[in-house]
Amino acid sequence: MPSDIQSILDQITSYLPTTDTARIQEAYEFAKAAHEGQLRFSGEPYITHPVEAAKRLLTLQPDEDTIIACLLHDVVEDTDIDLLTIAKKFGKPVAQLCAGMEKLGTMHFQGQERQVENLRKMFVAMAADLRVIFIKLADRIHNMETLGSVRHDKQQRIAKETLAIYAPIAARLGIFNFKKQLEDLAFQYLEPVAYARVKREVAGTEKSRARFVKQAIRDVEQLLKENNVQGTVAGRTKHIYSIWKKMEKKGFDYVNEIYDLFAIRIFVETEADCYAMLGTIHQRYTPLAHRFKDFIAVPKVNGYQSLHTTIVGINPSGLPTEVQIRTHAMHAEAEHGAAAHWQYAEKKKSVRLNEQRLNWVKGLVDLHQRMEDNDEFVEALAIDTLSNRIFALTPNGMVLDLPVDATPVDFAYAVHTEIGHTTVGAKVNGKIAPLDSSLQNGDVVEILRKKENIPNRFWLSFIKSESTRSKIKSYFNALDHEENVAAGKELINTQLIRLGKSRLTNDYAILRTYKNRDLSLREREGMLERVGNGSVSAHTVIRDLFHIGEVATKHAPKNVAAQKKTDSKPSEVVIAGETQLPHNLAKCCKPQAGDPIMALMSPRKGATIHRMNCKMFAKANPDRRLTASWGASEAAELVSIIVESQNRIGLLRDIAATISGLRIDIVDIDMKKNNKHNIAHAINIEIHNISELASVLDKLERIEGVETARRMVPEKKERKKK
Numbered sequence: 047m048p049s050d051i052q053s054i055l056d057q058i059t060s061y062l063p064t065t066d067t068a069r070i071q072e073a074y075e076f077a078k079a080a081h082e083g084q085l086r087f088s089g090e091p092y093i094t095h096p097v098e099a100a101k102r103l104l105t106l107q108p109d110e111d112t113i114i115a116c117l118l119h120d121v122v123e124d125t126d127i128d129l130l131t132i133a134k135k136f137g138k139p140v141a142q143l144c145a146g147m148e149k150l151g152t153m154h155f156q157g158q159e160r161q162v163e164n165l166r167k168m169f170v171a172m173a174a175d176l177r178v179i180f181i182k183l184a185d186r187i188h189n190m191e192t193l194g195s196v197r198h199d200k201q202q203r204i205a206k207e208t209l210a211i212y213a214p215i216a217a218r219l220g221i222f223n224f225k226k227q228l229e230d231l232a233f234q235y236l237e238p239v240a241y242a243r244v245k246r247e248v249a250g251t252e253k254s255r256a257r258f259v260k261q262a263i264r265d266v267e268q269l270l271k272e273n274n275v276q277g278t279v280a281g282r283t284k285h286i287y288s289i290w291k292k293m294e295k296k297g298f299d300y301v302n303e304i305y306d307l308f309a310i311r312i313f314v315e316t317e318a319d320c321y322a323m324l325g326t327i328h329q330r331y332t333p334l335a336h337r338f339k340d341f342i343a344v345p346k347v348n349g350y351q352s353l354h355t356t357i358v359g360i361n362p363s364g365l366p367t368e369v370q371i372r373t374h375a376m377h378a379e380a381e382h383g384a385a386a387h388w389q390y391a392e393k394k395k396s397v398r399l400n401e402q403r404l405n406w407v408k409g410l411v412d413l414h415q416r417m418e419d420n421d422e423f424v425e426a427l428a429i430d431t432l433s434n435r436i437f438a439l440t441p442n443g444m445v446l447d448l449p450v451d452a453t454p455v456d457f458a459y460a461v462h463t464e465i466g467h468t469t470v471g472a473k474v475n476g477k478i479a480p481l482d483s484s485l486q487n488g489d490v491v492e493i494l495r496k497k498e499n500i501p502n503r504f505w506l507s508f509i510k511s512e513s514t515r516s517k518i519k520s521y522f523n524a525l526d527h528e529e530n531v532a533a534g535k536e537l538i539n540t541q542l543i544r545l546g547k548s549r550l551t552n553d554y555a556i557l558r559t560y561k562n563r564d565l566s567l568r569e570r571e572g573m574l575e576r577v578g579n580g581s582v583s584a585h586t587v588i589r590d591l592f593h594i595g596e597v598a599t600k601h602a603p604k605n606v607a608a609q610k611k612t613d614s615k616p617s618e619v620v621i622a623g624e625t626q627l628p629h630n631l632a633k634c635c636k637p638q639a640g641d642p643i644m645a646l647m648s649p650r651k652g653a654t655i656h657r658m659n660c661k662m663f664a665k666a667n668p669d670r671r672l673t674a675s676w677g678a679s680e681a682a683e684l685v686s687i688i689v690e691s692q693n694r695i696g697l698l699r700d701i702a703a704t705i706s707g708l709r710i711d712i713v714d715i716d717m718k719k720n721n722k723h724n725i726a727h728a729i730n731i732e733i734h735n736i737s738e739l740a741s742v743l744d745k746l747e748r749i750e751g752v753e754t755a756r757r758m759v760p761e762k763k764e765r766k767k768k
């Protein structure tokens with residue numbers, strides 16, 4: 047099919063004029079000869095497949111080697127030609143890309159187990175060179191397009207895999223153009239009835255939509271003109287799979303219940319124009335509250351940038367309409383994601399974005415290697431691909447991929463374990479920041495170190511990344527028993543003193559009964575060792591030993607009637623009867639208070655709370671399900687604390703900010719000067735449980751200038767426990 051290859055050559059030279067077209071032509075002839083006599087299931091000559099895949103790939107504007115590798119991608123696997131021959135003929139880089147594809151080509155999915163095993167290989171290949179994954183996605187799109195000729199059971203398996211693995215990868219790499227195609231193609235095979243129905247209903251709205259879109263475009267174009275902004279306007283329709291997903295999520299029966307089925311997109315030249323147009327749009331039409339999203343200032347993890355707002359008045363039916371405003375460059379990025387940058391590697395920003403993605407990919411490889419069971423990997427991937435991650439940078443531009451709310455300590459360990467161990471402080475964007483502060487996307491973090499420093503067990507109470515935790519734990523695990531017991535004692539004592547309780551006695555009597563169990567002296571010591579080596583946090587132990595009622599201020603303080611608050615933490619969840627288990631709300635079904643819920647346990651991530659009717663949940667291993675419910679309101683207790691510190695300007699503000707940062711209500715603050723330099727703040731706060739109290743005291747003690755933060759013990763000495 048010479049016309050096919052000609053159209054490829056025409057396209058690639060249109061964006062890459064320096065392309066050596068003879069080389070591409072040669073690759074085409076070579077592949078064609080190699081596949082001679084082979085047929086696709088559809089009965090077509092095999093060469094049609096690499097050519098069609100290359101055409102899909104062209105939308106990402108690949109470089110010359112990538113197109114060549116795409117044309118050759120099935121040669122090594124399906125013919126007698128080996129990689130050495132390819133390397134000799136087309137160069138080593140092409141051979142390497144083909145080798146990557148060949149690795150992925152071994153995927154003959156029989157079931158979960160093998161699927162995941164191959165996934166791992168796929169990610170390894172991907173981490174090595176993203177271009178392999180671009181080819182693989184293009185290859186998958188064409189295979190999906192021709193899936194009709196394949197046996198039914200194979201169809202189902204490939205479609206499932208496409209939806210669970212390939213589409214999320216495309217999304218995670220920001221290639222939405224591919225993601226949408228893959229999802230719709232897979233959906234068509236997995237839910238043919240639903241697919242046909244949604245498609246039909248969308249088609250049914252076409253006439254009225256076309257009229258509305260035409261009018262809206264005219265109106266917005268007029269606005270652009272009036273404001274002297276260069277730009278274009280277009281309507282966009284959600285793709286079928288996303289419509290269906292939204293219907294499921296919202297419990298809609300009909301497509302036209304989705305008001306953002308169609309959105310208006312405005313493309314302008316500059317970022318400033320985006321905001322200017324937003325202002326104009328908001329002036330002309332009525333914006334809905336809480337619908338405005340600024341993904342320009344705060345891009346999504348995959349790099350997506352745009353302004354989103356929802357307005358009323360542009361659609362004559364009175365329905366709200368979503369408007370997306372972005373520059374052309376942002377749009378290219380939104381459609382092609384990682385690929386939008388790869389050919390401009392010399393631009394610094396692009397390199398950075400690519401590195402970001404590579405880091406994510408490397409993270410996945412790592413994650414998988416540490417996963418205990420494979421099911422969990424598929425699930426984690428399917429759920430977490432779009433969940434939030436942040437990227438922070440070292441001063442020399444290395445990008446690190448971290449969980450949301452990661453701290454400088456997580457950052458340090460992500461750079462290198464040794465750097466983590468020797469961390470003594472951190473500068474975030476040039477300013478000294480506490481080691482437990484939350485990093486934001488794009489922060490530049492400089493870790494301050496001392497060679498002789500060792501990790502602090504206390505870090506375990508605030509770090510966010512599991513890999514940081516295991517690195518710190520393994521450091522302490524290596525220490526001897528004695529040392530860990532001593533450290534555990536000290537950690538528990540610190541907490542006891544803060545709560546106004548007596549220190550541990552020689553026989554650790556306070557631990558004699560722990561969680562309704564009698565512990566022998568040896569067991570009590572073992573417990574302290576576990577605290578010392580980081581297996582259990584001191585907070586947990588303290589929480590299990592005391593009830594918040596025991597430390598509450600019994601009488602109302604002056605000025606304030608101790609009102610019984612009925613408020614509770616909004617996401618309080620009871621899992622299998624336990625209220626304190628760490629948990630996340632699932633991103634897939636976003637359960638809200640009141641929804642019937644269940645918990646899905648995973649050894650690494652703890653519990654994820656899903657709606658009872660969530661699809662993701664239905665697929666999960668039943669052994670890992672636990673009952674869950676929304677907790678009864680935990681009443682807040684009034685607790686008096688005292689913060690002693692050196693006097694300095696801004697101290698009170700820092701104290702108040704720290705407390706309210708934990709969403710704890712301050713009832714009142716009383717200030718007493720001890721002498722010229724020292725000051726004591728007596729603060730009444732509303733506390734729901736001991737862990738909350740322990741963390742606020744921890745945080746307060748780490749404020750600059752604060753010497754101690756502890757619970758205020760009433761005049762009469764507290765009775766020792768038992």
Ligand code: MN
Binds near residue numbers: 119120185
């Ligand atoms: Mn192929």
